[in-house]
Amino acid sequence: MSYNTILQFLHTLSTKLSKLSFKDLSFMSEIPELNIETIQAIIDEKIDDNTVNQLVWYYLGYRYDYATCKWDISRVAPEWKEEYPEPPNFIEFRPPTVKLTRSIPKENKQLLKEKLGFKGYKIGEFTPVQARRATMANWLLSYIMIKESRK
Numbered sequence: 001m002s003y004n005t006i007l008q009f010l011h012t013l014s015t016k017l018s019k020l021s022f023k024d025l026s027f028m029s030e031i032p033e034l035n036i037e038t039i040q041a042i043i044d045e046k047i048d049d050n051t052v053n054q055l056v057w058y059y060l061g062y063r064y065d066y067a068t069c070k071w072d073i074s075r076v077a078p079e080w081k082e083e084y085p086e087p088p089n090f091i092e093f094r095p096p097t098v099k100l101t102r103s104i105p106k107e108n109k110q111l112l113k114e115k116l117g118f119k120g121y122k123i124g125e126f127t128p129v130q131a132r133r134a135t136m137a138n139w140l141l142s143y144i145m146i147k148e149s150r151k
Helices: 003-018 023-027 036-043 049-059 094-102 112-118 128-149
Strands: 061-067 070-072
Touching: 003 049, 036 049, 036 112, 049 128, 070 112, 094 128
Parallel strands: none
Antiparallel strands: 061 070
């Protein structure tokens, strides 16, 4: 490898790394197994926000390709990849969470209540983040139920 090739590589790497923040690197962590205990841990706020986002991204089909340093959206449904070519932050932004809510089949809208006894939050006693986490937990639980019904 020539000196100029090495310099070019280092410059390219430096440029790509400078565009990332530490928060952007969160997709590199391990996600927990998707099961009822994980769903309950999301509701109980025992799993951090970044990991909850990663769980939803994974089951929507988003995969990070380390070789290209880009998101692979080949497994993502068209209605998601058209609007969100990169996985959205469901915790921080309301619009993707609204889309997530609308994507839950009607018969699965009350799964947290039916399966986990979740009574919801009282007005004035919850934050938007808790509401979004509950939506994400319900979507993940719906995902589990749909997959189990297909077995």
